[in-house]
Amino acid sequence: MTSFSTDAILLKKIEYGDHDFIISFLTESKGKISVIAKNAKKSIKRFSGALDLFSVNHIHCTFPKKKKDGLIILSQADLENGFVNIRYDVLKTAYASFWVELIHFWLEEDKVQSDLYDLLFFSLDALTTGGISKEVISLLFQIRFMKISGFSPNIEICDICKTMVDGMEQKNIWFDFKEGRIICQNCVKTRSKYGMTVSKGTLKQLFWMNNSDINRADRMKFSNLAIKEGEMLLEAFISFHMGREFKSLQFLKQIRMES
Secondary structure, three states, X not given: OOEEEEEEEEEEEEEEOOOEEEEEEEEOOOXXXXXXXXXOOOOHHHHOOOOOOOOEEEEEEEOOOOOOOOOEEEEEEEEEEOOHHHHOOHHHHHHHHHHHHHHHHHOOEOOOOHHHHHHHHHHHHHHHHOOOOHHXXXXXXXXXXXXXXXXXXXXXXXXXXXXXXXXXOOOEEEEEOOOXXXXXXXXXXXXXXXXXXXXXXXXXXXXXXXXXXXXXXHHOOOOHHHHHHHHHHHHHHHHHHHOOOOHHHHHHHHHHHHO
């Protein structure tokens, strides 16, 4: 096979030389790929209106003929959805930028992740249509991203005594970042500095969000407290687990403070 076509969401774009771009896409059929868009800055016909961050394009690519280990060549990109409503809102843009940076950092090249592609597309689409609050969409994206990635936290049962959240007497429960688990008050002996307390209500809502039909997301009702706690928990746990402070997340937090 010398060429291929697929739907793709743009994760990252950097300038290369005077006229080219190196672009990372999350594709529907091939996972994350890196391509070079030659003369993209001058070629209106091949890339008109495309190649913006988190836009969805139908891309046409060819493999390099001379260098087998060279970058795939992006020959054409047809814009399918630019999610323009997101770009008019700085907070929505910050959320979307965090999601794509997270995926770009975590996902290996050429590893097919159709579930992750569907999740990102659903989240971007929901963010642009506005039927669900941006905060709830971000919680949904993060909790399901962790599930797909294989490091979903235990937020249902005490990891030591196996007591379910509903069976715990206390209202607030300790979540350990290192272990990715909740521990009830009866089992907590010493609290690591790598963790936080979370209310039972927030944990139950996050668990429901992670295990329910994603198409019922518009029925998810979070209190202001649950949103705040959920954001603090998931954003801190993801950053801790990956050992990285995401620039887009720092920007998102700054925008929240100023809003």
